[in-house]
Amino acid sequence: MSDTPVDYHQMWADLGLDLPMHDALLEAVGGMYGATFMSQANRPEGMGYLDFVMSEVHGLRIKELDDFRKSGGKVVGTYCLYVPEELIRAAGGWSVGICAGAEWAYDQVEQILPRNTCALIKSMMGFKLGKVCPYLEEADLLVGETTCDGKKKAYEELGKMQNLYTMELPQMKRPKDVAFWRSELVDFIAKLEELTGKKVTAEALKASIKEVNDKRRALQRVNAARAADPSPISGLDALLAVQVAFYDDVPRFTQMMNALADELEKRAAAGIGVAPKGAPRILITGTPMALPNWKLHEIVEKAGGVVVGEEMCTGSRYYEKLVDEDASTLDEMLDDLAEKYLDINCACFTPNTGRIDDIIRMAGDLKVDGVIDYALSFCGTYQIESAGVAKTVQDAGVPVLRIETDYSAEDVGQLSTRVEAFLEMVK
Amino acid sequence: MSGENGTGPDVRVLGLDIGSRSVDAVWLGGGKIVDAAVADSGFDPASVAAAFVERGAHDVIVATGYGRHVARETFGASVVTEIKAYAIGASALFPQARSVLDIGGQDTKVISLREDGRVADFEMNDKCAAGTGKFLEVMAKALGFTLEELGAESMAAESGVQISSMCTVFAESEVTGLVHRGEDRGRIARGLHESIARRTLGALKRVGASGPLVFAGGVARNPAMVELVRAGFAGELLVPAESQIVGAYGAALSALAGGGPQ
Numbered sequence: 001m002s003d004t005p006v007d008y009h010q011m012w013a014d015l016g017l018d019l020p021m022h023d024a025l026l027e028a029v030g031g032m033y034g035a036t037f038m039s040q041a042n043r044p045e046g047m048g049y050l051d052f053v054m055s056e057v058h059g060l061r062i063k064e065l066d067d068f069r070k071s072g073g074k075v076v077g078t079y080c081l082y083v084p085e086e087l088i089r090a091a092g093g094w095s096v097g098i099c100a101g102a103e104w105a106y107d108q109v110e111q112i113l114p115r116n117t118c119a120l121i122k123s124m125m126g127f128k129l130g131k132v133c134p135y136l137e138e139a140d141l142l143v144g145e146t147t148c149d150g151k152k153k154a155y156e157e158l159g160k161m162q163n164l165y166t167m168e169l170p171q172m173k174r175p176k177d178v179a180f181w182r183s184e185l186v187d188f189i190a191k192l193e194e195l196t197g198k199k200v201t202a203e204a205l206k207a208s209i210k211e212v213n214d215k216r217r218a219l220q221r222v223n224a225a226r227a228a229d230p231s232p233i234s235g236l237d238a239l240l241a242v243q244v245a246f247y248d249d250v251p252r253f254t255q256m257m258n259a260l261a262d263e264l265e266k267r268a269a270a271g272i273g274v275a276p277k278g279a280p281r282i283l284i285t286g287t288p289m290a291l292p293n294w295k296l297h298e299i300v301e302k303a304g305g306v307v308v309g310e311e312m313c314t315g316s317r318y319y320e321k322l323v324d325e326d327a328s329t330l331d332e333m334l335d336d337l338a339e340k341y342l343d344i345n346c347a348c349f350t351p352n353t354g355r356i357d358d359i360i361r362m363a364g365d366l367k368v369d370g371v372i373d374y375a376l377s378f379c380g381t382y383q384i385e386s387a388g389v390a391k392t393v394q395d396a397g398v399p400v401l402r403i404e405t406d407y408s409a410e411d412v413g414q415l416s417t418r419v420e421a422f423l424e425m426v427k
Numbered sequence: 428m429s430g431e432n433g434t435g436p437d438v439r440v441l442g443l444d445i446g447s448r449s450v451d452a453v454w455l456g457g458g459k460i461v462d463a464a465v466a467d468s469g470f471d472p473a474s475v476a477a478a479f480v481e482r483g484a485h486d487v488i489v490a491t492g493y494g495r496h497v498a499r500e501t502f503g504a505s506v507v508t509e510i511k512a513y514a515i516g517a518s519a520l521f522p523q524a525r526s527v528l529d530i531g532g533q534d535t536k537v538i539s540l541r542e543d544g545r546v547a548d549f550e551m552n553d554k555c556a557a558g559t560g561k562f563l564e565v566m567a568k569a570l571g572f573t574l575e576e577l578g579a580e581s582m583a584a585e586s587g588v589q590i591s592s593m594c595t596v597f598a599e600s601e602v603t604g605l606v607h608r609g610e611d612r613g614r615i616a617r618g619l620h621e622s623i624a625r626r627t628l629g630a631l632k633r634v635g636a637s638g639p640l641v642f643a644g645g646v647a648r649n650p651a652m653v654e655l656v657r658a659g660f661a662g663e664l665l666v667p668a669e670s671q672i673v674g675a676y677g678a679a680l681s682a683l684a685g686g687g688p689q
Contacts, residue, residue: 399548413493414534418551421510425546 008059011066015137022132025104026058029292036298040234042274044267046260047237053244058134064249065138068094074196077139078246079124080147081313082169082341086323087185089208089250090200091192096135097246098124098142101293103407105130112157118378119406120290121154128161135247136162141195143188145169147348148381165191171349173342182338202330209323209333215254219245219319221261226308227366229281230273232264235307236297237274242314243291275306280423282306283366285359285389286374287382288313293407296374296415303420308366311359312374317344320358347381355385356392363398370399370426372419377406399426435683441485442679443504444512444672445476445494448532448560448645452479453675458683463672468532473497491678507681509674510538510549516677517641518544521665526636528627528656529674530646532560537630539637548634557593558623560646565595566619569602570612574649578620580613581651587617593626617651624655631660638662643673 012022033054037047053061065075074093078085079100088095103119104126113125127133136142144155144166155166167184170177189200222241225232241260245253267273282305284296289312297307310316321343324336345355363371371393375382383404390400401422405411436458444451450472454462462483466475472494480488480502489505490498491512498504507515509529513536517527527538533556538549556562567577581587588610592598598619605615631640640660646652647670657664667673 414551417493417508417510417534421508421546421549421551424508424511425549 006059008062011062012058012134015062015134016131017134017137018131021130022058022134025102025132029057029102030055032292032294036294037236037240040236040274040301042272043237044233044260044263046256046263047233049256049260050237050240050244053248054240061247061249062134062138065094065096065135069138069140074140075138076192076195077136077142079143079151080145081246081318081344082145082147082346083143083167084185084188084337084341085250086205086208086212086337087189087192087200089211090205091189092196092198092204093140093192096139097290098135098139099127099133099291100124101243101290101407104132113154116378117150117154118287118376120287120376120379121150123290123407124151125154125158128158139163141165141191143167147346148379150378150380169348170342173349178338178342181342182334185334185338200330202328202333205330205333206325206327209337210325211250211254213322213325215245215250215257216319216322218254218257218261222257222264223309223316223319225261225264225268228268228273229367230271230275230277230279231281231306231308232267232273233260234274234297234301235282235284235310236294236301239289239294239297239307239310239314242310242318243289245318246291246314273306275301275304280305280369280426281308281367282423283309283311283359283363283368283371284315284374285311285355285371286386287376287379289374290314295405295407295409295412296372296403296419299412299416299419300372300423303416303423305419305423308368309362311355311362313346316358316362317346347385352385356389359389359393360396363393363396368398370401370422372422373400373402375402375404377404438487438682439485440679440682441480441483441488442512442675442677442682443476443479443488443490443492443494443498444509444674444678445472445490445492445498446532446674447493447534449671450475450479450492450494451672451675452476452482453672453679454483454485455679455683458680460676463669463675465671473501477501487682489678489682491674505682507678510536510546510551511681512674512677513643514538514540514544514546514677515680516673516675517643517667519676519680520667520673521639521641524639524641524665525662526631526634526638526640528631528636528640528642528647529644530559530623530627530642530652531644535559535627535630537627537634537636539634550630550634556595558626560644562593562595562598562623563619563646563649565599566602566616569599570606570615572612572616577616578649578651581616581620582654584611584613584617586614587619587621588614590615590618590622593622598622620649620651620655623652624659627656628659639665641673642666643670645671 076088076093077098085095100120100123108129109122109125142164146152146168323340327333393400440455442453452464495506513529517524529536536551539547541547592601
């Protein structure tokens with residue numbers, strides 16, 4: 001790093017960003033990051049890496065993508081963890097998760113989408129319409145998926161503005177659904193090979209399966225350390241790690257997360273934590289929290305609680321399950337990939353009892369005092385599962401707080417009161 | 428920090444409930460109420476609270492309500508949530524209480540209590556003022572009544588008009604429409620109260636509230652609401668004489684050893 005900050009405005013202008021609005025976004029996110037993350041006490045030193053990544057979120061990383069593309073590489077933008085990063089990498093591409101975690105350009109979004117669309121989808125469209133996301137503009141191909149009706153239909157609109165391919169994720173998990181999903185993977189490989197001009201070989205796929213598994217293993221270690229009381233890492237920092245996992249360079253991120261995990265394991269063994277021992281331990285479950293959505297974690301941790309787990313796509317669903325690494329042929333690898341991905345428990349599936357099992361197991365492993373069920377307004381699948389989740393978890397003897405919210409700040413006062421009262425109740 | 432549990436009973440405590448519509452204060456001495464006051468929040472609730480801080484001697488301040496965190500920064504007050512404050516206050520006034528309903532200026536809380544008076548479960552309205560004191564104020568204005576008249580007219584009406592909106596903005600439009608159609612204002616007032624009561628009783632059911640239920644907060648002074656909740660609730664209903672100071676009282680008691688008579 002040099003002492004004078006690099007000016008990336010020319011790069012952003014070349015990508016077609018709306019520079020004044022983009023400056024405003026960066027300033028807002030930078031301010032939020034400072035107030036939310038840098039004010040935390042007793043942070044692990046290893047978080048310095050993520051602080052740096054965030055300070056360069058639209059700078060150095062975009063420069064890397066830019067250079068990669070100039071050397072002939074292709075960038076594939078995704079919105080969901082069901083789009084297999086292994087296949088993208090095996091075809092020589094880079095996968096980046098596109099953010100959709102802030103209210104942006106809703107005035108333009110609402111000319112296309114109904115107002116009562118979930119914040120995640122509105123944000124996804126807002127970043128495109130507002131021309132403020134360099135990741136989107138770097139993407140040679142966007143990949144959508146049929147995980148809910150809102151996203152499915154919004155991708156049709158997004159596809160009018162950018163090269164977009166949609167994968168059909170089945171809604172059930174029967175053998176025929178796994179077979180169908182496998183056929184979707186085969187079609188996706190053809191699409192990727194057409195994009196990158198490279199063949200997906202068994203050798204390349206085996207390597208990328210290992211590489212992405214290594215990333216998941218590193219995150220598993222980081223998150224396993226949170227079982228300690230006091231937790232050696234805040235929920236905010238652990239959430240950030242998974243959010244960054246979606247778009248950072250894979251081998252570098254894996255290495256840095258393993259270093260963070262080493263530190264966390266030492267801290268846990270020495271009894272060093274981010275909150276006093278005995279602070280209420282909270283598991284959050286529900287709708288994914290896309291970058292920079294830190295709202296609920298911030299409320300919980302400012303109120304004196306510590307978030308020790310996330311049963312969400314920006315949490316355990318992302319890193320918990322690994323792809324089998326023993327296969328040697330492409331066919332076997334595709335079987336393994338199809339099986340692994342359909343084993344993730346998203347509310348878009350019916351039935352989805354596996355998710356409740358996951359929550360109960362995590363509540364026990366992480367020794368939580370309470371569970372917060374989190375749903376974005378108009379996220380029908382998670383909202384409908386909410387009552388059943390709450391009942392089952394309460395019946396297992398763990399208190400539950402159900403929260404429905406969006407990305408706005410208007411309800412922070414009332415949410416804080418409810419969260420503080422919940423922490424008082426579970427203590 | 429002062430005001431943690433464990434403070435002796437002789438300490439003088441000021442409990443402040445800094446709400447959206449009123450700031451309520453209770454002064455405790457020897458564990459008993461020695462003074463209490465209620466004032467309009469106005470546009471500067473922090474100054475209203477500051478006047479209470481100046482008014483009487485105290486060793487410790489505990490704040491609850493929307494302004495609690497400001498009170499922590501300004502007066503070094505300890506803070507408890509309204510949920511805990513109402514649970515403690517209601518249990519102190521009525522040791523047999525098993526649930527609490529508080530309809531305040533801009534939110535509604537329902538709390539079910541364990542036998543020891545601790546919070547078992549609670550629910551609060553989310554981001555809007557549906558079915559709160561503010562809702563009634565807006566509707567009274569739309570009907571050309573004072574807040575007192577709204578309750579009295581509702582009591583006098585034989586039946587209520589069905590009001591379908593709970594959103595303050597939509598309900599105001601709905602009421603305006605009914606007025607323009609020549610509907611009796613008393614029946615509209617009754618309908619509004621009935622819709623709040625229905626919503627409130629639903630929330631009580633969701634947290635498993637059993638009787639006796641303590642009805643606190645400013646809206647407990649509205650006899651029409653009390654009558655409707657009493658009629659719809661399966662257990663006994665208790666209304667404290669000074670329903671507005673239950674939160675401030677509970678906040679003050681939380682400073683005493685054991686958090687008051689829990």
